[in-house]
Amino acid sequence: MFESEQKRIETQIRAYCEAHDLPVGDISWSWIPFSGNWGISASFFQLAADDSRAKGLKVNVPQRAQEITHGIAKNLELSEAFERVEAVKGYLNIYFSNKIYAMRIIDAVLSEKERYGRGKSSGQRVMMEFSQPNTHKAFHVGHLRNVILGNAVCNILDSAGHDVIRANYLGDIGLHVIKWMWCYLKYHNGEMPSGDITRWMGDLYAEASRRHEDEPDAEGEIRALFARWDRRDPDVVALWERTRQWSLDGFDEIYRTLNVKFDHLYFESEVEDSGKEIVDELIAKGLAVDERPENPVVVKLDELCGTKEKYRVLVVLRSDGTSLYATKDLSLAIRKFEEFHLDRSIYVIDVRQSLYMQQIFKTLELMGYPWTKNCYHLAYEIVNLPGNVTMSSRDGTVVFLQDLLDEATARALKIVEEKNPDLESETKQSIAHKVALGALKYSMLSRDNTKIVTFDWEAALDFNGQAAPYIQYAGVRANSILRKAGGVIPEPLALEYELTAVEVELIDLISRVPKEIQRAAAEQKPLFIANLAFDIAQAFNNFYRQCPVIQAEPQVRDFRLRLATASRQAIVNCLALLGIETPEVM
């Protein structure tokens, strides 16, 4: 927003430093950390310390920094975009002109609308692989974090200016599928899913796991079925195709509910054969050791890299020749780069697979693929139940997604009924859905990726405080003001009154959106956006309370109307990045 002015100031500072024989390095600006102030701030401690070291002097660094800062401040020539400059405790604070700053920000938001905050195109193509559900298994709250996080990071990368390809990789084959089919054939042959498809599939998988453990013959029968699959026995393939589709239909429904879309779908089954060819290649190149049928095919990474207990050993093929996750992942990684010419490939996978991901990337590197340095594992911590219980479909300790959504929506609906009894019931439903889903998404995105989320019903269904409904509500209030004012946004106008502290605060936070998007994209942390959205909402609620809009005199009223509209836009944009919708009313 003030880049050109900032550059001119830097030039002046450099000139001053050179004239006074000071070793000026990078000048890093941050905002002035006191509420009610707009401007940029730079510290000169480092410069003072470097200077005294270079000249062999022993000085009091803070004092020297203050002297330098004072000297710079005195000689600085400011454009009219700035109001004043001050030297405080070694910091050079340059204050923007209220009028110009406030107008620039609000004008930018209102003219760019839903594009406010977006970065310039980087020309970088990034593939994000996320969700990766297994067919023939349940979809529970533990899987939710992946989808929500992956989706939000996609939105953020896109907004930051990258070309994002959203990929899903479906685990439609593997031991779990064979186990499921074994149980189906033996105990449920001919049955059709009823009700919630994904739940039904998951229940049958849980039964399969139980029987697998309990029945002595199970292991052998499952292996035999896997062998038939490997030979592509037509009956097995037909069953697989039919039952797999059930799961896929169920997933579609879930993604529709969550409002998540993918650009490209990969299936494990389609990289199984090519994966085995990669294994042959690994063996031929001497990278993998083949001791079948006694032992599996392995890549002894530590031996190959000269490391100790770092990369361990990667198993790439079972001793009976059937494929593993790694078999397919190697092939998939190559395919991604060949098909899409990626600049970066990001995998959203939980933290427990960190070593595995390193092994895959290392193996690819040893195979000579130059792009492996552009592969990145975006690790996130899992969602646990209270008492550190990990959700497991086998133990039945899961919270089903649908149950949670139903309960959350029911509670939200109850509140909507109280607040807005006159709305059409369809509208109420839609609002309840947006609020419930928003609360759920926000609760997972408002903490760092490396933090374990402990799921508990009370917290997940709490709509008060730092939560999505609070932020949505601020957006709704802004909307309400605008509606009451006739729905017309006033034309850009000069600021003709003294802004109050809360207005300054609010505009300041709105102005941070573009930078925070870049920061969130660079670190793949939706948390930054989640926090900013909350801060803006909080500042808006303050503004709402303290600053009358409609009853204010015309010039103030028009300016505040524009500010309220810009606030709503900023909130809507931030929430959209998190995959959360802002209703018109609630």
Add this chain to the structure above:
RNA sequence: GCCCUCAUAGCUCAAUUGGAUAGAGCGUUUGCUUGCGGAGCAAAAGGUUGGGGAUUCGAAUUCCUCUGAGGGCACCA
């Protein structure tokens, strides 16, 4: 045994990536509606940033060490 995370207010989490006075929410106590929507606002109380050391003008943030919790390490995904 080796490796990876995490530890901040009673609880759940932040902290502009090494900067100025460590901030929110929940919970507790107390106020605010003849004002644009109270899913709101304000105030109070609550802190030796797990312990110790080092680097630095400056450390919740970097390094070392100890403690505690969780996770990973050959044919699950």
